[in-house]
Amino acid sequence: MADQASHVGPYPEGVPCWVDAQLPDLEAGKRFYGGLFGWTFGEGYGTSVWAYKEGEPVAALAPKVNGRMPTVWTLHFATPDATALAERIETHGGRLITTPTRLGPLGATALATDPESAVFGIWQPGTxxxxxxxxxxxxxxxxxxxxxxxxxxxxxxxxxFHDALFGPGASPDFGRADLAEVFPAEMPPHFLVHFGVTDAEEALGTVQRLGGRVQVPPFDASYGRVAVVTDDQGASFALLQR
Incomplete structure (x- = not known):
């Protein structure tokens, strides 16, 4: 998918447009993900840092504000109007964790859950x-x-997100699967963020060398070869070899 690697302009509504991780130790996170993916880091919004690949932003790492928050990667969907989307989320059985909040000139964001309590974010772009x-x-x-x-x-x-999922030329970048097919029954519904790798087995070795662990060994999915791992602070994510 090299032709889609670089992106300019706002993403259509319902397309995943950003991910961030809430971590207890930001410096440890920079060492882990820098070592795994070759990310470099610069200042983000507030206390967060942005991760860059070849000079372009690809993710954010943020410190957990209290120990009760989960150590987790969060997926954000694009929207041109965070307030209107927040209203639709509640209308269709979801719940707002935070109401739409503007982050200076960067844009506006909110956190929500779907009817099964899987957490996701929405992002209305500014700069x-x-x-x-x-x-x-x-x-x-x-x-x-x-x-x-x-x-x-x-x-x-x-x-x-009907158009993003089912409209002409839809390319939603996210799928839906039965939790029990991969995870224990007690695992709550959740989004699993996947990062691309050239060689899944080699990347698993790097994860373990950096202090992470393998949660689910490699398996074949319709969209590629997947392994589920955690970083050295417990945040789960997946490695995807196309």
Missing amino acids: HQGFGRRHEPGTFAWAELYARDTKVANDFYGAL
Whole structure:
């Protein structure tokens, strides 16, 4: 997908446009992801840092504000109007964790859950459009929603993002799967962020060398070869070899 690696301009509504991780130790996060993906880092908004690949923004790392927050990667969907989308989320059975908030000139964001309590973010761009690069090694490649009831998920996200999922030329960058096919029954529904790698086995070795661990060994999915891992602070993500 090299032809789609570099991106300019706002993403269509419903397309994943940004990911961030909330971590206890920001410096440790920079060492881990810099070592795994070759990311460099610069100042982000507030206390966060932005990760860059070949000079383009690809993700953010942020410190957890309290120990009760999960150590997790969060997926954000693009929207031209965060307030209107927030209203639709609640109308269709979701719940707002935070109401739309403007982050200076960068844009506006909110956190929400779907009807099964899977957490996601929304992003209305200002000066920050989202991923500067994607669909290549070391950048966002896919997101999979692991749901208890995929019909509930399809109905909810189809109502919110019909054109991105089902419209002409749709390229949603996220799928829906049965939670029980990959994870233990007690695992809550969640989005799993996938980063591209050239060689999944080699990348798994690097994850372990950097202090991470393998959560689910490599398996074949419809969109590529996937392994689920955690970083050295417990945040889960997936490696995707196309």
